[in-house]
Amino acid sequence: MKARRVLFWFVDGLGLGPAGPDNPLLRASTPNLRALLGGPVCAASFPVSNGRCAAVALDATLGVPGRPQSGTGQVALLTGCNAAALEGRHVPGFPTARLRAVLQQQNLFLRLRARGLPVALANAYPSAYLERARYKGAFLLAATSAGLRLRDLEDLCRGEAVAADLTGEGLVARGHPVDVITPEEAGWRLASIASRHAFTAFEFFALDLASHGRWPVPVPQVMEALDQALGAALAHLDLQADLLVLTSDHGGAESTDGAHTTNPVPLILVGCAAEVALGCRSLADVAAAVAGVI
Numbered sequence: 001m002k003a004r005r006v007l008f009w010f011v012d013g014l015g016l017g018p019a020g021p022d023n024p025l026l027r028a029s030t031p032n033l034r035a036l037l038g039g040p041v042c043a044a045s046f047p048v049s050n051g052r053c054a055a056v057a058l059d060a061t062l063g064v065p066g067r068p069q070s071g072t073g074q075v076a077l078l079t080g081c082n083a084a085a086l087e088g089r090h091v092p093g094f095p096t097a098r099l100r101a102v103l104q105q106q107n108l109f110l111r112l113r114a115r116g117l118p119v120a121l122a123n124a125y126p127s128a129y130l131e132r133a134r135y136k137g138a139f140l141l142a143a144t145s146a147g148l149r150l151r152d153l154e155d156l157c158r159g160e161a162v163a164a165d166l167t168g169e170g171l172v173a174r175g176h177p178v179d180v181i182t183p184e185e186a187g188w189r190l191a192s193i194a195s196r197h198a199f200t201a202f203e204f205f206a207l208d209l210a211s212h213g214r215w216p217v218p219v220p221q222v223m224e225a226l227d228q229a230l231g232a233a234l235a236h237l238d239l240q241a242d243l244l245v246l247t248s249d250h251g252g253a254e255s256t257d258g259a260h261t262t263n264p265v266p267l268i269l270v271g272c273a274a275e276v277a278l279g280c281r282s283l284a285d286v287a288a289a290v291a292g293v294i
Contacts, residue, residue: 003243003272003293007194007233008108008201010077010139011226012070013208015251015263016043016057024211025254028223032231036270041223042254046266047278052239054274057264059282060250066090067260070208073249073283074138075099078107080287094135103138108199108287109146112294117198122190124151124161126176139203153178160193162186165206165215166229173216183225187232194237198294211253219253239271245290246270249283 017023019042026040036053039045048055060068062076064084071091075083081102084090095103112119121143130150143150151161156168156178163171166186168178181189194200209215210222230246237244246268251261267286269277273293280289 001273001293004238004241005194005197006199006243006245006290006294007190007237008199008290009190009230009233009244009246010074010201010203011207011246011248012203012205013211013250013252013260014041014248015060015254015261015265016041016046017251017254017261017263018042019044022256023254024219024256025223028220028227030223030227032227032234033268036268041266043264046264048268049275049278052274053268053270054277055266055268056277056280058247058267058280058286060248060265061262062282062284064088064090067262068250069093069260070249071095071099071138075103076283077247077249077286078109078138078142079103080284081106082282082284093137095138095141099138100141103141104145107142107145108201108291109142109148111287111291112199113146113148117294118196119146119148120193120197120200121148121150122162122193122200122202123164124153124156124171126171127152137203139201143201159189162189162193162202164203166204166225169216170206183228184232187229187234188236190229191233191236194233194242199290207253211255212258223253234270237271241272243269243271243273243293245286247283247286 037045046057062084069090069092072083155161210219248265251263276289
């Protein structure tokens, strides 16, 4: 079965740790994720296959020693390339020159646009950031290489984009004149954008920042906002024909020490063709699986 539309929801730093009082994710109220998984967001709840949702725990280490990082993990997700093995290490933050070259040659945005499909990156970026940033993350680089129009704060104010923290509070804190919205409104916007594209990606980074102590609210509160937005998006998608994909690049938010972990990360698919998740084992399996169901 093919999905008519895919909403690819990337959550930075969401790992699957043990069930217990030391796991910050389990201190959050996440009724929507619990309903999908049949339990809390932890390793014990995976795998899942219940007709509506299919979910597996993905290896984020990619067979390379050390703690997984964003640079290599995100490139692996977007391209299917074992980016950590290619570099011989886990690369934090931003892709290296070698990984940028891989992104420019092969990524989900490029593959789908080559098939004539409408593709979008739903994030809103301040124009100054796009013009001056010395380094850019994998999602932004992949979208740029595919020639996508990047959404800015004017799009955000029109309701045609979503801030990377869902609500826009981070933008307001940095002095940008935008309105703060609820997580539910953000989820509805994502579903609306997805309704007009075959593939829509959204990058959510507040959870990773919170796990590193670099966000004004703690991990459980960020996780609750994510769950609220996810519930709103699911309520507005046509899950008979659409597919929501939620995954991550590395663990960290499930720990209290502020460091990345070697724990697996979730791959949660909800809706049409969700069962394709069951064939995925690592970050490098996701791009082909997603491209294959559209």
